[in-house]
Amino acid sequence: MKFSKKSEYGLRALLELCETYGGRVLQRHEIAARQNIPVEFLEQILLALKRAGLLASRRGIRGGYTLIKSPEEITLGQVIRILDGPLAPISCVSKTAYQKCSDCPYATKVSCPLQEAMGVVRDAIANILDHYTLSRFALSKQAEGSYAHHDRS
């Protein structure tokens, strides 16, 4: 149940791009240096985000990347889906990439216990991540209190 480095780097990169939103462009190496990310790997991530329509880019000496949508409009859920695929913990409960499980004996039945439980988890994750905007995300760069009640994990 881990998110990949790709998502992590992507989100950290967007953090930088949020800061210069509306202003100047940022180059790969600037982002990479500030966020401590391998440049060549970061590049792939930025390209993916560009193809998904979040970023614009320019080549040449004054080139670089910019956010093309406002940080209010972008959610962590979007970004993670772009870089990591669907959020669902098992694919038979995914809304964006549903797949009937082949080996599960409940696949043909009316209800599946696993599907029931994992559906709840997926909804919870999606609910949080699809309402967590980049602007709120970038906010916690400066300050912040604590959150929610703490169980183990």
Added chain:
Amino acid sequence: MKFSKKSEYGLRALLELCETYGGRVLQRHEIAARQNIPVEFLEQILLALKRAGLLASRRGIRGGYTLIKSPEEITLGQVIRILDGPLAPISCVSKTAYQKCSDCPYATKVSCPLQEAMGVVRDAIANILDHYTLSRFALSKQAEGSYAHHDRS
């Protein structure tokens, strides 16, 4: 962000063991056949659950596995942690397996945006899974309605 087959199989196996709880033992091949799981793989899973104290076993011709704790006392969270490790989506927010992220520039700061966001996700997942008992899980074998509101995932 997927759970492994190990967790899935483990939970499905426990579904069977719940049914005979307090009664007879179940053998690997019975569970495997009913739940459509490769026997030898299932074995590893059952052993792990045994070492964790959820199952007891007997060898020999009348041997097999039994649940040793009541389905009320076992949660999906426990099982998944045993088979898949910590629930936390990144290790710097794990309560059971915390690790300071080495490359993150916020690691030394007071707050990290990623940690903030992922902490919320972890709490949500843990909250659901640590309160979802095996008995409730086994319940949805017979019937069930739908749950929560549906966003994408």
Added chain:
DNA sequence: ACATTTGTCTAGTGAGTTGCTCAAGAAGTC
């Protein structure tokens, strides 16, 4: 006693994923 049937343990393995790296090319700028 001894064969049979079960669980126990350790190691191996092929396929796929992750987290990068490299190199050649295309498009801007000066």
Added chain:
DNA sequence: GACTTCTTGAGCAACTCACTAGACAAATGT
């Protein structure tokens, strides 16, 4: 047209996942 940036694609070592295999230990039946 030289230089700088993004763009594309391929490649690759290390690791994880989902199993598989085999030797061994204990319980039972005869």
